[in-house]
Amino acid sequence: MQTDDGGPPGPADDPARVAGGAGGAVSSYSLPFLILAVVAGLMAAVMMASTTMDVAGRYFFNSPLFGAFEVTEITMGLIVFAALPLAVVRREMIVVSVISDHYPAILRRIVEGVGLLIGAGLFGFMAWRLWVYGERLWRFGEVTLELRVPKGLIVQAMSVLAAVAALACIVAIIALLRGRSGLRTIDRAA
């Protein structure tokens, strides 16, 4: 396993992370991806605050926060897809590199490139199908129960972000062709 761009997550004294979070792989052309991820991060903060206010409101003021449930649902969809492009360019997709660590450099880059190409195809396909699904939801006029947000809008926002993730895969391939490589294994769930 390689952790050439910042090492494992978490520890406060990790220099690459403290230095503005530019985990090494972020350069000027992936700045839009970084901005998207910051927006996703702020939505996570909103989610934290709205959940806490919802529970506090329920117990202390006898009035739960209106729409907190839906705010969480909608932000979930947007957080995941808005953070995806940065996760791609920072090589945070989970990879088992036990064998690929021993590849010659050129083969390692080829495998990484193929992986990203598959990713671009999958995210692109997903973006297209999400868009079509969103159109159908618009046609049926489906809205969320409390806040009455059109579901088609949420799905199509996810579609656009999935397309950006496909683009991020292409950007990462270009970076790879220019000589930056960084297979990386991270499994923060475990």
Next chain:
Amino acid sequence: MGILEGVPLAWQAAIFGFGGVLTLIMVGIPIAFAMLGVGMVGVLAIVGPNAVMGMAGQLPFTTVVSYDLSVVPMFVLMGVLVARAGMSEDIYRLCHGFLGHRRGGLASATVVACGGFSAVCGSSIATVATMGKVAMPEMRRFGYGDALASGAVAAGGTLGILIPPSVILVLYGIATGTDIGALFIAGIVPGILAILLYVAAIWIIATVDPSAGPVAPRVPWRERLAHLKTIGPIVLLFLVIIGGIYFGVFTPTEAAGIGAFFAFLFALWRRALTVRLAVDVLIETVTTTAALFVVLIGALFFGNFMNLAGLPEALKSLIAAANVSPLGVILIILAIYMILGCFMESLSMMLLTVPIFFPVVVGELGYDAIWFGIFVVMVTELSLVTPPVGLNLFVLRSVIQDVSMGTVYRGILPFVAADAVRLAIIIAVPGLVLALPQLMS
């Protein structure tokens, strides 16, 4: 199909599916893409293009836009915050004070501290990375052998996913429709059992070879009590989350948000957050979440493929025909997990196998869904430390770079033995897992 002529569709699909995914993963293709790609091709082959196109639009939406799953980013956020706020040092100093002067005491202190940290962190990797940085230098300073020291950290780190909160238990709960709160509560006793067995393993090692785990000077009581005060916030955080879930004050989903909020307040109080660091914490949280969810979407797509091919039914009829006892089935599944665990990454192993085993073990054989969840988490823990693909070992190695991989492999073996004993106990006495959650309801 050639050589597969006459083989039922379900088994053909299983061979193609698992073979394909494993091959792609081992070659070095991202796990999420391997599962998603193979799942799509499989559904295409069995049902046709319309099914794939429909699923590709709906599955990401229904998976991600989920209130229940918001527990994942919130627990990730909480874990990142407590790691940044220096809680790990506090816990370790306390355990050092109380255990350091015993035989192998610093290694035991490491395991207990990992257990304490796990009570506010749902990830094993974060536990290893954080505790490794704190505990390894300390054990070396007192002349501990690298094998014992690294084994204690890597094994202690696995407690992160057993002792609640646990991201893996959340995903198991969502995948199988099992009560997440009950799963969390069920993890407590096995977690304490794990700590006891690890400490016993350390005591045996240090008794056989006293030079591996020398005795550190006794820490005066006044100092110990001073350390005890510093962990107040950690205890409070744990009590709020687990107490809140246990007594039904709030749901596990709400507990995650509230836990993250408390961790945020704690980090502010410790002055551990600048604006820049806060942004960094948030970015780390969301990119980690995104990477997890892509794996989840991939696993669900793959699971749909296996279900459409009829694998769970095929497995049920195979077991019925083979006339194996329920215990025999559990032991076979255990063996499968131990082999898979050597080669597979833990999260994808859990997500790929649970949808197939769950209907058999819980639906057919009548095992408790909560018990099976703890069982699955325990075999997942084992997969985190069994060579060659043991994620905790790699993480430890990347934190402490001057230890050889061979030493790390050697050091983990006694702890793997302790895990095996624990699995045997849980299989023999399911009540250890089920007593607490039953009291809850």
